[in-house]
Amino acid sequence: MDPLLSLQNATVKSLDKTIFVDLDFEWKKGQHWAIIGPSGTEQTAFLDTLMGKTILSKGILEKPFAKAYQDEKTENGEINSFRDLIASVSQDYQFRNKSNLQNFYYQQRFNSMESEDTATVGDYLEGIEVKLEGPWDKEKTMVLMRLTALRGKSLIKLSNGETRRLTIASALMKNPRLLFLDQPMTGLDIASRRDFGFILQEIIASGTHVIMSANPNEIPECITHLAVLKNKKIDELLENTKELGLLSGINRSLEFDWELLKNLLKDKPDASFQTIVDLKAVTITYGDKVILDKVGWTIAPGDRWVLKGDNGAGKSTLLSLLLGENPQAYANDIWLFGRKRGTGESIWDIKKHVGFVAPELSRYFPRNQTCLKVVLSGLFDTMGLFKKVNGEEESLARVWLELFNLSNIGQVMFHQISVENQRFVLLARAMIKMPALLILDEASQGLDAQQSLLFRNTIDQICAYTSISMIFVSHYEEAIPKAFTKILHLENGRVI
Structure with a gap:
């Protein structure tokens, strides 16, 4: 040949x-x-x-x-x-x-x-x-x-x-x-x-x-x-x-310092919400196309949901409502964190309670943002850090990087690090403010088998130590953490 x-x-x-x-x-x-x-x-x-x-x-x-x-x-x-x-x-x-x-x-x-x-x-x-x-x-x-x-x-x-x-x-x-x-x-x-x-x-x-x-x-x-x-x-x-x-040695389990994680999670999220999410017959359309069709969904504090559906089923649109980023929310009966959408709340009132990890987020940070700044941006719900932080906040961000064995890349530009490291930096960004709701949209996508297992184990540990409500989206059954016990399955915009 x-x-x-x-x-x-x-x-x-x-x-x-x-x-x-x-x-x-x-x-x-x-x-x-x-x-x-x-x-x-x-x-x-x-x-x-x-x-x-x-x-x-x-x-x-x-x-x-x-x-x-x-x-x-x-x-x-x-x-x-x-x-x-x-x-x-x-x-x-x-x-x-x-x-x-x-x-x-x-x-x-x-x-x-x-x-x-x-x-x-x-x-x-x-x-x-x-x-x-x-x-x-x-x-x-x-x-x-x-x-x-x-x-x-x-x-x-x-x-x-x-x-x-x-x-x-x-x-x-x-x-x-x-x-x-x-x-x-x-x-x-x-x-x-x-x-x-x-x-x-x-x-x-x-x-x-x-x-x-x-x-x-x-x-x-x-x-x-x-x-x-x-x-x-x-x-x-x-x-x-x-x-x-x-082959040998390709899939081996790894662990982070779970005691350090437990210490970071000691400040639990606000548990005063009786309901985290309540969607009532929500319908979203673009032109003649129905994206979501009378979707109802209630998420209680401490719930761990898997959101399932094929590509194009409506999952991203559904999540956009929970993130406060879809303007069609005002035409529907949607309650987030005990408050109906369209009653005077701002997008920032919603975002302060939500942590979000998705692979596509990596593409939207300015090129001059270091990994440390990306983690700190989670405190302000912005795509990059544009405010001066105090010593306590910077110290907290450094500890989250330390947890994920990333202390050495704090000053490295976010776009220069590997895909797997980006995923854990984004998880640190989501968790630094201890959200009431954590949304993980294909969050371990692109990780090799070893790193995907580590990501899953990390989420299970967070579930064990907190009452954070969570939504996990993945096309891979093996990527879903064990703590997730509820399933919402979409097909062509409908709950099946």
């Missing part, structure tokens, strides 16, 4: 840190790889290295798959790069409005007026720059990724899973020779994850070679080879998924 890419005796650096030493890897024609290991950060860095996004202080990265293409382009006097032949889907994706002047803000999706300055799914795919001819055009890609029905939908109104499908579609439209997928199944509901193996088979059958980072229990059958990262290098190479049982 002809080689496509190879790393030889590579020492790799990123942000002045050595992340791999003596790294060797060869990707040959006909091979489709999954990269697994105890660290999601290392998996991402490995893919970045193959794409030439990291610094090799030693060793070489060879790209024979691109030689003929680059030779031809160079001979014709055309500017070229091996990256013309690759496409990638990362965990950090951003869309911009039509004017291309600003990133979206989180609440924007709930304001219908804002959608006028936002491209639709069809518009976005139409604007993808395609340099290579191949089998994947806009229409075929939309059918494969189940986007046809979403053609006219505004980007800011897409669910998490719909956005993930769109990013894969936009990469596929470039007809890449090599496709890099970083945890591609995060954010996908059960049906979409089940279909992903068939989607990947069609992509491979079209002539594209695939490499993906993944959790060991989510590797499609069409993947032919596995590489296990450990101790800054490839620890094992396997030729098929059946050999996964031979």
